Amino acid sequence: MELILETRNLVKRFGAFVANDQLNLSIQKGEIHAILGENGAGKSTLMNMLSGMLAPDEGEILFKGHPVKFTSPRQAVNAGIGMVHQHFMLIPALTVAENVLLGMKRGRSPFFRFKQACAEIRSLSDRFGLNVNPELRVSELSVGQQQRVEIIKTLFRGAEFIILDEPTAVLTPPEVKDLFKVLRTLKGQGKTVIFISHKLQEVQEICDRVTVLRLGKLIGTQSLEGTLTSDLARMMVGRDVAAPVRGAASLDGPVRLQVEGVHARENGVSVLHNISFCIRQGEILGIAGVDGNGQRELSEVLFGLRAKDSGTIVLDGEELQRQYPRSMTERGVAYIPEDRHKEGLMLQMSIEENLIAKEYRKSRFSKGGIISRKKMRENAEEQIRSFSIKTAGASVPVGRLSGGNQQKVILARELMLNPKVLVAMQPTRGMDVGAAEYVHKRILEALEQGCSILLISTELEEIMALSDRVAVLYKGELLDTMDRDNADLDRIGMLMAGVRPDSSFAI
Template sequence: MTARVDAPDAGLKLRGITKRFGPVVANSDIDLDIAPGEIHCLLGENGAGKSTLMNVLYGLLQPDEGEISIDGEPVRIANPRDAMARGIGMVHQHFMLVDPFTVAENLMLGREEGPLGVLSTARARQRVRELSDRYRLAVDPDAVVGELPVGVQQRVEIIKALANDADYLIFDEPTAVLTPQEIDELIAVMKDLRGEGKAIVFITHKLREVREVADRTTVIRRGAVVGEAEPGASEAELAEMMVGRAISLTVDREPAQPTGVRLAVDNLTITAPSGVVVVDDVSLDVQGGEILGIAGVQGNGQSELAEALIGLVPITAGTLTLDDRDITRFDPKQAIRAGIGYVPEDRKHDGFVGSFSVAENLILNQFDERPYARGPALDGRAIAANAAQRIEEFDIRTGSAATPVQTLSGGNQQKVVLARELSRPLSLLIASQPTRGVDVGAIEFLHKRIVAERDRGTAVVIISTELDEVLALSDRIAVMYRGRIVGIVPGGTPRDVLGLMMAGVPYEEATATRSDDA
């Protein structure tokens, strides 16, 4: 059912799409044309409305206003089954797979084949082989999904979408959990699909990827289309369209001036409640005045390592030493008093209390200490004075210090968290996914503050799945894979070497592979 490119109404068109959630307008009067044989990038910050728009197209949400047409025919897409029947497939950011099932069994879900709807495993296995061979996806139909690497699981999602003979494929932030090499493989697959006349919608906030694959780029800001980027637009130009002002995409920092080891992690092992070892005999150190970046695909033990450093998870074996003091068994309160600042990866769950005011959130880690407490009572004047200072210093955009934090933008919420953690002298700052869900302009500010903290002599640990962020900030980089440290390398190590290490390849082998490919 591939549309003819030369027909005037060919392709999929969205007109005047508006979607509201209560008083919040997630999509506002959006027009979008999706043409066969084209990779159309939908670019915008987290929360700009990109995924909401595609969820409307895929039938997961219903628009409040507007119309969708395919090849000039208006259509109503009530649910994903309707979307699939009309040749629309979606590769979700968070995989929609059943881990204990095989690839073929996952393919059958919702696609009963054979007489009287009887499931046909043989037919599903054959379909997986056909699509795998045709698009060079290299997926075994009999493999158990839960045992596959993340990159291969994504190929399974693509095969599921293609199994319906989809002409329009939506990729929603597909590179978030992939190594650089896996991203290259995915881009090659998208280009192959484009060559067959498929229409690809590629949702992303990563400027590098847009420049590599986009035939056309539509930029969404705050729920509305703000324009189409010119072919060949620079990353700086794309960023300016996303944010609405010129920003710097590089982190301006001087070389580190290390002052000696402040944090030492020796043979650290952490076992999850399930009995699985999630951090396996990890040893590293961090000097004052340096940033150690920890890179890796999400789910390889980085989160548990960060939580162990702040005392949130029990340690099975090994020791933690901060400024020559054993902190192995410290709870979070003791860790805070020892001079550890912590920016958690999920700020909404662990970083602030949404219903509390900006002022209250800025003292969450010191509310029972002077000058904010006098015995059992809080000192409102001291709390207000601190809030005024931090709001100005960290450029927190808020109506007032009394505004609930949950009403702020993601970038301003993160500024509140970082302002609180940097409001006292630190020995160690742990920042886990420090700019996740934050607009480009706020990223620029947050990076500057983290570098400034390094320059004060604090030992800084950055944990990020964004390799560009790790490279921009780190003086040294530790790469984790399946709970272990694959290697600790200089901050300027090439991306392709780091990518191989993120897949478990030792540093020496990764550099040798790079030399062989040169």
């Protein structure tokens, strides 16, 4: 097949660190090509060079058989390379057409430009099955529709080579199916798609070939026909990766956490409505749902970061009044926040300091208000060994660690507390299969020690693999709760989209 893009001995350094080391990549025209790798493998650096955000230090990029040297994303776009980022670059208050036109120079009259753009967007939408109305505001669109707008933006600018960065990260299962239909149409129309994802089953389903990077080097490129997900995982991390194995949950354990009729509002708008559930000792309750449907608010209420307006929260038979993070920690509740940078860690402080952030007042680390540096260091070295944190030392600022290792620091700090309840919010977001495997292993170890776990995740595979029961959260309301053995993926997917399977109406 005809090659549309090649890289020859591509190198990118950041100081002494080599992010991409002599990469030789060949992408065929009209294929869907997956790029896989662990966190820090060099995927983002490679894509940033292809899309004009970074310039290589050595080697060359050939596009349509000709060497190219992009110094800006605009140059890459003008050449025919577009990138859809994981976090959409859209302005909610503007219409689809206005977002598509933003930053473009097309004629002198803004009225003519807008009218012409709407016609072209409708034509592109029909041609590629995108089903996007150019006159709607982006704020009125679902997440899946917003992603289609991003794809239209690249097509509108003439992209023939489209890079999708974690395109299914925030989509419901039905939206993923719709996206795959679009990608197959793009492929059928001769477009080339780069598909970057941690979800190996999706890579197998939609992609033709796969390239795997590890530690900045190219491990190999191969066809996905006949390739197993276990083979892909082994190529990524250099060893076999085991899926989490759950034993049967004990259904006769005492109720550890009881939540009844909890309501919460923000700026006068309801964000949680009549939330009720219970978790027994040694049980995992999984909360599935698309981002932005009340997951953050629920976790914050449970850990005392946000006040509830009404309802009750009972921990070990005791009803809690207005709770606060420190009091919840003292009662045995641990918390893995959604955003490890903003909420989970103090990036400028060291690993050892972050690890005792919740216990520095206790006698094991301080006396008379003075922290023992020796005890703090010994604890950090123990946790670094126990949680396999890759670092040059305990005094390294946690901001210098990779995302996966930062998450391990948070996990180590919370599990050091020997918690009764763990509220885990997106515990493996953005992590590769190897790092996610380790996090799952430690969560299950805590479960075996009697911890009760509320697992909140947009990763449906993670929810189904770990949970004893699964509930779906939509617009701040728990729609349904089902046992893992009876959980139906189609039903969960419809509930995540706000549609009850027994009704033809959206909620």
